[in-house]
Structures are given as structure tokens and as C-alpha cells.
Amino acid sequence: xxxxxxxFLVLMPAAAVAWKAVLAGTPEQAPNYKxxxxxxxxxxxxxxxxxCGNCVRACQAENDVPDGxxxxxxxxxxxxxxxxxxxxxxxxxxxxxxFPVAKEDAGKYFFVPxxxxxxxxxxxxxxxxxxxxxxxxxxxxxxxxxxxxxxAYCVQACPYGCRYIHPEKKVADKCTLCYHRITKGLxxxxxxxxxxxxxxLVDLKNPKDPIHEFLKxxxxxxxxxxxxxxxxxxxxxLDGSVR
Amino acid sequence: xxxxxxxxxxxxxxVMNGVEGFMYPNEIGLQWSVLIVLYPFITGLVAGxxxxxxxxxxxxxxxxxxxxxxxxxxxxxxxxxxxLPLQLHLGHPERSPEMYFTPHSTSAMAMFGYVYxxxxxxxxxxxxxxxxxRDIVLLSQSTKGPVQWxxxxxxxxxxxISPRSLHIDEKVGxxxxxxxxxxxxxxxxxxxxxxxxxxxxxxxxxxLMPVVFIFSAMVSGIAGVMLIYMAMTKLRGQKIDIxxxxxxxxxxxxIFIIDFSLEMLDLIHRIYEADESFRSLNFMVHTKxxxxxxxxxxxxxxxxPLILLFITQLVKLPxxxxxxxxxxxxxxxxxxxxxMRWNVVIGGQLFSKSFLGYTTxxxxxxxxxxxxxxxxxxxxxxxxxxxxxKLLPPWTAEHVRQATTGD
Amino acid sequence: xxxFKDAGHLFRFAGLFVLAFIIFLxxxxxxxxxxxxQYGHYRGAAIGEIAARPVKFAGHETCETCHSDxxxxxxxxxxxxxxxxxxxxxxxxxADDPSSVTPVKPDTAVLCARCHTASAAKPKGFPQVxxxxxxxxxxxxxxxxxxxxxxxxxxAPAASAGGAK
Numbered sequence: 001x002x003x004x005x006x007x008f009l010v011l012m013p014a015a016a017v018a019w020k021a022v023l024a025g026t027p028e029q030a031p032n033y034k035x036x037x038x039x040x041x042x043x044x045x046x047x048x049x050x051x052c053g054n055c056v057r058a059c060q061a062e063n064d065v066p067d068g069x070x071x072x073x074x075x076x077x078x079x080x081x082x083x084x085x086x087x088x089x090x091x092x093x094x095x096x097x098x099f100p101v102a103k104e105d106a107g108k109y110f111f112v113p114x115x116x117x118x119x120x121x122x123x124x125x126x127x128x129x130x131x132x133x134x135x136x137x138x139x140x141x142x143x144x145x146x147x148x149x150x151x152a153y154c155v156q157a158c159p160y161g162c163r164y165i166h167p168e169k170k171v172a173d174k175c176t177l178c179y180h181r182i183t184k185g186l187x188x189x190x191x192x193x194x195x196x197x198x199x200x201l202v203d204l205k206n207p208k209d210p211i212h213e214f215l216k217x218x219x220x221x222x223x224x225x226x227x228x229x230x231x232x233x234x235x236x237x238l239d240g241s242v243r
Numbered sequence: 244x245x246x247x248x249x250x251x252x253x254x255x256x257x258v259m260n261g262v263e264g265f266m267y268p269n270e271i272g273l274q275w276s277v278l279i280v281l282y283p284f285i286t287g288l289v290a291g292x293x294x295x296x297x298x299x300x301x302x303x304x305x306x307x308x309x310x311x312x313x314x315x316x317x318x319x320x321x322x323x324x325x326x327l328p329l330q331l332h333l334g335h336p337e338r339s340p341e342m343y344f345t346p347h348s349t350s351a352m353a354m355f356g357y358v359y360x361x362x363x364x365x366x367x368x369x370x371x372x373x374x375x376x377r378d379i380v381l382l383s384q385s386t387k388g389p390v391q392w393x394x395x396x397x398x399x400x401x402x403x404i405s406p407r408s409l410h411i412d413e414k415v416g417x418x419x420x421x422x423x424x425x426x427x428x429x430x431x432x433x434x435x436x437x438x439x440x441x442x443x444x445x446x447x448x449x450x451l452m453p454v455v456f457i458f459s460a461m462v463s464g465i466a467g468v469m470l471i472y473m474a475m476t477k478l479r480g481q482k483i484d485i486x487x488x489x490x491x492x493x494x495x496x497x498i499f500i501i502d503f504s505l506e507m508l509d510l511i512h513r514i515y516e517a518d519e520s521f522r523s524l525n526f527m528v529h530t531k532x533x534x535x536x537x538x539x540x541x542x543x544x545x546x547x548p549l550i551l552l553f554i555t556q557l558v559k560l561p562x563x564x565x566x567x568x569x570x571x572x573x574x575x576x577x578x579x580x581x582x583m584r585w586n587v588v589i590g591g592q593l594f595s596k597s598f599l600g601y602t603t604x605x606x607x608x609x610x611x612x613x614x615x616x617x618x619x620x621x622x623x624x625x626x627x628x629x630x631x632x633k634l635l636p637p638w639t640a641e642h643v644r645q646a647t648t649g650d
Numbered sequence: 651x652x653x654f655k656d657a658g659h660l661f662r663f664a665g666l667f668v669l670a671f672i673i674f675l676x677x678x679x680x681x682x683x684x685x686x687x688q689y690g691h692y693r694g695a696a697i698g699e700i701a702a703r704p705v706k707f708a709g710h711e712t713c714e715t716c717h718s719d720x721x722x723x724x725x726x727x728x729x730x731x732x733x734x735x736x737x738x739x740x741x742x743x744x745a746d747d748p749s750s751v752t753p754v755k756p757d758t759a760v761l762c763a764r765c766h767t768a769s770a771a772k773p774k775g776f777p778q779v780x781x782x783x784x785x786x787x788x789x790x791x792x793x794x795x796x797x798x799x800x801x802x803x804x805x806a807p808a809a810s811a812g813g814a815k
Binding site for chain 1: 265341
């Protein structure tokens with residue numbers, strides 16, 4: 001590192017103070033975070049995804065996701081001869097260590113990162129018998145792991161397969177949109193670590209959010225629109241073969 | 244159509260962890276085990292047994308009177324066991340009271356606590372108590388030993404068995420049974436709705452699901468009580484009331500026809516509409532579910548008993564032959580209804596929601612949710628029934644009559 | 651009145667229900683968490699609990715507060731939008747107390763290969779090579795500076811100082 005000692009002595013405490021403020025934040029205490037000011041979603045730009053698996057590893061590191069279970073994962077599609085109903089799909093260990101090398105052929109390949117869609121009309125919150133999973137006022141679907149019975153009804157009800165029962169805690173678990181980060185002004189772990197910008201957090205209540213602008217000016221899709229879940233994970237360039 | 248899927252899967256058969264084709268990573272392990280198959284089977288028996296009891300009480304079908312009390316006790320034995328598979332399945336069973344304290348009104352499962360409690364206390368226990376009250380009071384006075392205290396508690400401190408009070412019991416009991424019929428439908432129908440309302444799962448999502456569950460419940464309950472009655476009567480060395488059994492078998496036959504028609508309707512509708520899930524589900528039924536669905540549920544568990552029962556309805560066969568056919572048909576019907584629950588619950592988790600692959604159900608033997616526990620829970624109600632029959636004999640009046648006539 | 655006398659047992663049975671209901675209401679008052687129903691049918695306090703979880707990735711803006719020299723180099727190259735922790739791993743602990751955690755230098759053989767190994771599956775415009783053909787075991791950083799990976803033309807050696815440390 002090329003920092004001079006003087007620079008270091010000045011910057012270090014400043015950074016530490018700033019960081020402490022970030023760490024200490026909870027929605028009630030964080031200076032500028034009001035639940036009603038935000039409505040969170042995510043943009044996934046399919047043509048940009050290179051299948052490196054950084055997002056899967058980052059999510060696991062950030063959220064202590066147990067091995068064999070996935071809060072987010074990447075699928076690789078191989079569509080031959082425009083046969084949209086018969087894609088060949090793989091997701092080796094969720095794409096965590098990337099994908100095997102694909103050989104050039106007549107078909108098309110692409111990667112599709114998947115995660116909880118943080119649905120507005122979420123079927124998983126509808127079926128929870130006790131109110132352990134819910135949509136926050138700022139649009140994030142969360143699980144109250146102190147209240148969850150572990151009945152797995154929500155896991156059955158999710159059309160996207162994004163939920164699982166935590167093998168040790170025995171309660172439901174899933175992507176939280178890194179709620180503990182976004183309420184402190186940070187972005188999600190997956191977006192932070194994506195090298196190509198294929199994943200971007202979006203605040204649909206923020207008119208100045210550039211991703212919000214993107215959503216308003218480009219054709220985007222959601223997964224399984226026929227389910228009418230109000231999904232908020234928007235996909236740019238989603239192929240018709242994607243399940 | 245089936246060929247290219249077969250070929251496609253053949254190319255992809257990387258059978259890792261029992262997965263063929265592609266499944267979302269979190270879908271590979273099944274969430275709901277054989278215990279969740281057992282739960283609707285048990286509540287189905289409860290509902291079906293109760294409907295049989297109501298045949299006599301509300302619809303005045305005199306012929307089935309010998310099974311009235313037995314049907315109620317059978318329903319109670321199974322109802323007591325019903326929450327156990329659920330408790331064993333939950334990740335945090337100690338939190339299950341939350342369903343009583345903060346039930347989520349949009350969740351069919353949240354209804355469970357209240358419907359169960361209502362059915363147990365306000366219908367079943369109430370009706371049994373009203374019907375047995377005279378015997379309970381008499382037994383509380385005549386029995387010696389610690390059991391006498393059980394009877395004393397059951398009298399709730401009232402020893403009034405005057406004709407007028409018994410008449411009131413009769414009237415109130417009739418109303419309870421009447422309310423009990425839709426309650427029984429609710430107890431089991433909501434289970435069907437739990438599955439039928441899940442739009443994410445095309446094998447489950449159907450408005451027919453609660454109706455199919457109710458009718459198959461009636462089949463299993465009626466068959467179950469018929470078998471228990473025949474077995475118990477034989478064990479007691481008594482003569483089976485053939486008119487009773489003939490009547491039960493007749494109801495079993497007609498309700499079975501309705502149940503089979505409903506299931507065929509669902510099947511035909513699926514094949515005709517052939518929506519996006521059809522190819523995947525069709526393949527699953529022909530491969531992974533071939534034995535449980537085609538062989539066990541349809542051929543052995545539905546068509547065979549239907550044919551046997553049809554023959555008995557059509558041709559007047561000797562009593563002994565009829566009894567053998569009823570036992571066979573009843574046993575096969577029970578197996579078939581269990582298979583139906585299996586095919587719904589397990590089948591609904593074997594295919595991927597991407598419609599691109601399948602997984603396998605690895606049922607363990609000795610774990611909390613394994614086959615030993617399932618088998619144990621299936622026979623436990625029979626032990627409870629044995630205890631209840633000892634405590635509240637269904638045939639007391641008969642004993643008294645036989646004792647006085649010296650049979 | 652005599653009707654009631656003969657129905658006394660029914661009132662006792664009903665009485666059991668009433669008693670059970672009262673006990674239920676009392677227990678419920680104690681057991682249901684206070685914040686339940688605050689925002690909807692769930693425990694409102696759960697929102698704060700989940701938001702208070704510890705952060706593992708500091709976020710590139712925090713890294714850049716101290717490491718502005720790296721930022722100067724990176725922002726001019728192709729890895730401008732590859733964030734620090736995408737290669738260096740979660741370093742919130744380091745940002746909190748730099749001397750307590752020394753970030754480990756990532757193994758380029760594994761790290762670079764994950765993104766840049768050529769595959770027909772990757773987008774066509776994305777820079778990708780066959781590792782064997784390209785470098786045959788020579789470590790990537792021998793020729794490429796990870797913070798600004800482009801190799802300047804050999805004719806302008808001075809300009810390449812932007813990439814070197």
C-alpha cells in the first residue's frame with residue numbers, strides 16, 4: 001500500500017467512524033432510513049451474466065448459507081434449434097464454482113441467476129399459518145425465524161423454488177435481499193460482487209435510481225408471469241425457454 | 244410427445260442424488276414426508292367413520308345401527324393420533340400453539356388448530372358423551388377400583404339419567420350429528436384445500452382436490468369401520484350382522500363410484516387440456532409413479548374392489564362368500580386410498596416446478612419421519628380403540644340382553 | 651324450569667368450554683409478542699432484528715475511503731466496475747479494524763480462470779481465453795495487473811506505469 005503514514009492517520013479514524021455508523025444502523029435508528037420511503041426490487045441483466053458464480057459464493061459468505069442449500073443460484077440454459085420447450089439446464093452446486101466449459105454448437109447458451117423474487121402478492125406469505133413470513137412495508141419478503149414452525153408450507157407454495165428449510169435451525173430460510181445491508185445504504189452481497197453488473201438492486205420508489213430508469217425504458221420480464229405473484233426480480237433479455 | 248421427453252431425459256440422466264433432468268437446487272430434497280401422507284389418511288378415516296355413524300343417526304338407516312358406537316369410537320381413536328404425524332414433522336413443534344394464538348387468516352393450514360379442536364370437542368367427544376352418558380353414570384356407580392374415578396369425572400358431576408334428560412340428550416345428539424356432517428367435511432376438506440390451493444404445484448392445484456379428498460375419505464372410513472366391526476365381532480365370538488354389513492357395503496360401493504368418477508374427471512381434464520405441466524406429469528405417472536398410481540391405486544385399490552362390490556350388488560351370493568369379498572374389497576380400498584394420499588403428497592414433490600426433471604423420495608427406516616414411525620402411527624389408533632372399547636363398550640346393551648336371556 | 655333441571659349436565663359441558671376459552675384468552679395475552687400486528691400479521695420487531703445482522707462485505711465505497719490509490723488505477727481500466735471484495739473476499743472486519751485482519755492475496759490461477767476461461771456459454775463480447783493455450787500455467791499477474799488488466803502496447807512502456815505499483 002502506498003499510503004503515507006500521515007494519510008493513514010487521518011483516514012483511518014474517519015473510515016472507522018463512518019463504518020461504525022453503517023454497522024450500527026437498524027431501520028429505526030439509521031438516520032435516513034424510513035420504511036415507507038423504499039420499495040425494493042432487483043434487475044437481472046441476462047446478457048451480462050458470465051456464470052462465474054461470484055454471487056452465489058458472496059451470498060453464502062454474507063448470510064452463512066448452509067452447503068447444499070441456496071438463497072441464490074445460477075442456471076445455465078442450452079437451447080437447441082429454437083426448441084423452447086426442451087432446454088437443457090444445469091446448475092452444478094447452484095453454479096457456486098462456475099460451470100463446466102461448453103463446446104460451441106448450433107444451440108444458444110445463456111446464464112440465468114435466480115433468487116427470491118420478493119413478490120408483492122407473495123404466495124408464500126399467503127400460506128404461512130402463523131405469520132412467520134411477511135412482506136415488509138418496503139417490499140422485502142422476510143422470515144421471522146424466531147416464530148417459524150418449520151412446517152414447510154411456504155416452501156411448497158413458492159413457484160420459483162427459492163425457499164428451503166435450514167438444516168440446523170429447522171426453520172424456513174431464503175434470500176432476504178440482504179435486508180441488513182440495504183437498510184444501511186449498502187447494496188446486496190450478490191450485486192456488490194457481480195463483476196459484470198448483471199445484478200443490480202433497484203429502489204422502485206426512488207425516481208433518481210438509474211436502474212429504476214432502466215426498468216422504465218426497456219422491455220423486461222418476470223419469471224412465471226402467469227402466476228401473478230407481483231414478482232419484483234426483473235429480467236432483461238429473458239429467453240422464452242426459461243422456466 | 245412422450246418420446247422426445249424420454250429421449251431428452253435419457254441424454255441427461257445424470258442420476259446424482261437421485262435427480263434426473265433438472266431440478267431447482269432447493270427442490271431436490273422432499274419437504275413433506277410419509278408422515279404428511281399419513282395425516283390426511285388418518286383424518287380421512289375419522290371423517291369417513293363419522294359419516295357412517297351419521298347414516299344411522301341422521302338418515303335413520305337402521306341396518307347399520309350395530310356399527311354406530313363403534314364408528315364413533317373409531318373416529319375418536321384416529322382423531323387423537325391425527326396431530327402426531329404433524330408434530331413429528333414440524334421443525335419447531337413447541338411453537339405449534341402459535342396456530343391458536345396468531346392464526347393467519349389467509350392460510351388454510353391455520354384453520355387446522357380450530358377445526359380440529361371444534362371437531363374433537365364440540366362434535367365427537369360431545370356426541371360420544373351424550374350417547375354413552377347413561378352407561379357412564381351407571382358404570383361410575385357400579386365399577387370398583389381406580390377406573391371408577393375416570394367414569395366419575397366423565398359424568399361431570401351429574402347423575403341425572405331420568406327419561407326426560409335422556410330424551411334431551413337424544414335430541415341434542417341429533418343436532419350435534421347434523422352439525423357434525425359438515426364439520427367432518429370441513430375437517431378433511433380443508434386438507435384437500437391445503438393442496439388444491441397451491442398454484443405453484445400443478446399436480447395439486449385443482450378445485451376438485453377438496454371434493455376428491457372428502458369422497459376418498461368416506462370410502463376409507465366406511466371400509467375401515469366395516470373391517471373393524473367384522474374383526475371385532477369375530478374376536479368376540481359373536482355373529483356378524485350380515486344385513487348391517489350388506490348395507491355398509493352398498494354405501495361403500497356407491498360412494499366409491501362417485502370418488503372414482505371424480506378422479507377420472509380430473510385425469511381426463513388434464514389429458515384434454517394438456518397445459519404446460521402435462522408432459523412432465525404424464526411422464527412422471529408413467530415412470531416414477533407407475534407402481535403406486537397405476538398398479539396400486541387404480542388397479543388394485545379402486546377397480547378391483549369396485550368390481551368385487553359390484554358383483555355382490557348384482558348377484559345374490561352365499562353369505563360366507565359375500566363376507567370374504569367384503570373383507571377383500573375393504574382391505575384393498577384402504578390400501579388404494581392410502582396410495583392416493585401417497586401419490587398426491589409424494590407425487591407432487593417428485594417433479595420439478597421447472598417441468599424439466601425429477602427427484603426421488605428416499606424414505607428412511609428409523610428416523611423421526613421414517614417408515615417405522617409411520618407404521619407405528621398407523622396401528623396406534625387401534626390400540627387406543629381397544630382401550631376405548633374396554634372403557635366404553637359399544638355392545639353393553641347387547642351384553643345385558645344376552646346375560647338376562649342366558650345366551 | 652324442569653327442562654333446565656334435566657339439562658343440567660349440558661350446562662356443565664358448556665361450562666367447560668367457557669372456562670377453557672377464558673384460560674385461552676388469558677394465556678394468549680401473555681404469550682403473543684408485543685410487536686405482533688404492528689405492520690401486519692407478523693412480529694414487527696422481526697424487521698429490526700433482521701436488519702441488525704452483521705455485515706460481512708464492507709462494500710467498495712468503504713474500501714475506497716482508504717485505498718484511493720487503487721481506485722485511481724482501477725477506475726481507468728477494464729476492471730473499473732469489478733468491486734474490491736469480488737476478488738478479495740468479505741472484508742468488513744478489515745474495514746472495521748484494519749490491523750486485526752490482513753486480507754489474503756487471492757490465487758489468480760483459480761480466481762481469474764473462473765471469469766475468463768473461454769466457454770461457448772459465455773457472452774461473445776466478453777474477454778475469455780483458453781488458459782492452456784493462453785499462458786500454459788504461467789500465473790496471470792506475470793503480465794496482467796489485476797487492478798487494471800489491459801497490457802499496454804510494448805511501444806509505450808512509460809504509459810504502463812498506470813498499472814504497476
